[in-house]
Amino acid sequence: MKYKNIKVMKHITFLLDDTIRPGAVFDLDGSLLHVNNSFCKEFVNDREENIKEFFINPTVNHWDNVFSNLGETENKTFEVHIRLVGNRVEIVKMHLEYFDDVQQVIALFDVPQSTVDKSDKTYIHAFRNSDSFMVVIDRDGIIYDVNDLHTSFFNLPKDYFIGKTVGAIVKLFPDNSELIFNYFKDVNLYGFAEITTKYIRNVNDVNYYQITTLYDSESQTYLVRMNDRTEEMAMEKRLAHSNSLSTIGELAASIAHEIRNPMTTLKGFVQLLKISATADTMKYLSVIDEEIDRMEAILSEMLILSKPGVNEKTTFSLGVLVADMIQVVYPKALMDGITITQKENILKDSLIVGDSDKIKQVLLNLFKNAMEAMTPGGNLSIFVNLDSPGKVILGVSDTGKGMDKRQLKQVFLPFFTTKSDGSGLGLPFVLKNIEEHGGTVIVESEVGIGTTFIVTFPSALGHATMKDTAEKRVLSL
Numbered sequence: 001m002k003y004k005n006i007k008v009m010k011h012i013t014f015l016l017d018d019t020i021r022p023g024a025v026f027d028l029d030g031s032l033l034h035v036n037n038s039f040c041k042e043f044v045n046d047r048e049e050n051i052k053e054f055f056i057n058p059t060v061n062h063w064d065n066v067f068s069n070l071g072e073t074e075n076k077t078f079e080v081h082i083r084l085v086g087n088r089v090e091i092v093k094m095h096l097e098y099f100d101d102v103q104q105v106i107a108l109f110d111v112p113q114s115t116v117d118k119s120d121k122t123y124i125h126a127f128r129n130s131d132s133f134m135v136v137i138d139r140d141g142i143i144y145d146v147n148d149l150h151t152s153f154f155n156l157p158k159d160y161f162i163g164k165t166v167g168a169i170v171k172l173f174p175d176n177s178e179l180i181f182n183y184f185k186d187v188n189l190y191g192f193a194e195i196t197t198k199y200i201r202n203v204n205d206v207n208y209y210q211i212t213t214l215y216d217s218e219s220q221t222y223l224v225r226m227n228d229r230t231e232e233m234a235m236e237k238r239l240a241h242s243n244s245l246s247t248i249g250e251l252a253a254s255i256a257h258e259i260r261n262p263m264t265t266l267k268g269f270v271q272l273l274k275i276s277a278t279a280d281t282m283k284y285l286s287v288i289d290e291e292i293d294r295m296e297a298i299l300s301e302m303l304i305l306s307k308p309g310v311n312e313k314t315t316f317s318l319g320v321l322v323a324d325m326i327q328v329v330y331p332k333a334l335m336d337g338i339t340i341t342q343k344e345n346i347l348k349d350s351l352i353v354g355d356s357d358k359i360k361q362v363l364l365n366l367f368k369n370a371m372e373a374m375t376p377g378g379n380l381s382i383f384v385n386l387d388s389p390g391k392v393i394l395g396v397s398d399t400g401k402g403m404d405k406r407q408l409k410q411v412f413l414p415f416f417t418t419k420s421d422g423s424g425l426g427l428p429f430v431l432k433n434i435e436e437h438g439g440t441v442i443v444e445s446e447v448g449i450g451t452t453f454i455v456t457f458p459s460a461l462g463h464a465t466m467k468d469t470a471e472k473r474v475l476s477l
């Protein structure tokens with residue numbers, strides 16, 4: 001291939017075009033004048049104008065010196081990192097010869113043999129198909145190859161890595177860059193090192209990667225292997241979480257029990273006072289009475305929830321259960337500045353069959369997630385209806401941060417969480433229990449707008465009772 005309109009000696013181009021080694025002619029600035037076919041075939045060429053552009057990490061000053069002193073220098077063979085076709089970076093030997101009369105340089109390159117034997121093929125196959133993200137780094141710290149998991153681990157193209165220094169990997173962990181930098185120092189020192197670190201793709205997507213690096217003295221390369229340990233870390237967290245939960249559960253149960261006794265006494269005395277009350281004080285006593293009932297209802301829920309599952313099947317009203325559970329989360333909503341709206345209509349008729357304690361936990365998980373997705377001013381809206389024949393439908397909507405398509409796909413997967421203290425087991429529990437009750441669940445969400453979970457259960461009545469839907473703001477702040 002001819003570059004500039006500068007004359008290159010005909011016999012040189014003739015000889016160059018005949019050789020199987022990549023060859024090029026350039027002037028003392030490195031400006032290319034001619035390259036042979038083999039050069040075009042072996043090296044990635046985006047129509048570069050200067051030979052220096054083919055060198056990975058060129059120190060321009062260094063090459064300027066080399067080229068301008070070629071007449072005097074004895075050593076005319078150099079090793080350069082060059083990107084080869086197939087997106088691999090190789091150390092290539094470059095022999096230079098300077099022709100004083102025309103002030104041109106001829107370069108011939110020794111590209112390492114690309115033929116691979118069977119065992120190499122097996123190795124390459126294992127490398128390409130590994131479950132781990134693998135990076136091969138040469139002895140000078142230049143990334144030589146990566147397998148195809150670069151997208152799933154880092155959502156970055158191959159080009160981000162190939163030909164770059166190990167600093168490109170350090171940069172991926174900005175929060176832990178010092179740690180990772182020291183890690184690679186350890187690799188240099190001991191030939192092996194392992195670390196587990198956080199990779200933050202975005203605030204909603206935090207992964208834990210275990211990085212193991214090994215130096216192979218025979219091939220003089222470093223092999224970096226990254227495994228996704230996000231699930232295991234979540235499991236460990238979950239275990240720690242569930243231990244603390246069971247302690248909290250036991251504590252809650254004993255407190256609930258202790259509070260119940262004095263409340264029974266209070267209730268008794270309120271009844272006594274009512275006998276001798278005037279019309280005025282009667283009003284206050286009735287309020288006290290109702291409030292005690294509410295406190296008792298909440299305590300009963302706490303006791304039930306802290307008890308291990310009993311798996312009793314009964315027929316119960318989903319609407320009534322929803323109203324009870326709203327009472328349980330109401331104090332938290334109040335604290336968080338969140339309003340709860342209930343489209344209340346068919347409370348009694350929304351009968352389903354199953355384990356009401358399990359369904360209570362399903363509701364709590366859905367309400368809790370919705371409230372955690374919102375900031376003060378948000379609204380949690382809940383409805384139960386019988387609009388579909390033979391079905392009881394529950395809707396839980398929030399005006400929270402919502403989810404993108406990627407998150408939506410994963411919400412029911414165990415251990416998927418975007419919360420630092422989340423277990424990612426809330427929604428898998430929800431799904432499992434809804435399905436065990438013969439129901440289905442669908443989610444709709446939009447980032448910045450909110451999320452809606454629609455749960456459908458088979459009705460215990462087997463037919464629908466249509467009633468007017470009246471939206472009623474039951475709890476507003």
Ligand SMILES: Nc1ncnc2c1ncn2[C@@H]1O[C@H](COP(=O)(O)OP(=O)(O)OP(=O)(O)O)[C@@H](O)[C@H]1O
Binds near residue numbers: 369398402407411422
């Ligand atoms: N209403 C919602 N709005 C926005 N994101 C949600 C909503 N519900 C669930 N998610 C997303 O789904 C993930 C999984 O929810 P899940 O309930 O299974 O676990 P978690 O809430 O993270 O943890 P835990 O339930 O143990 O507190 C959440 O981390 C969150 O990213």
Ligand SMILES: [Mg+2]
Binds near residue numbers: 427
């Ligand atoms: Mg949850």
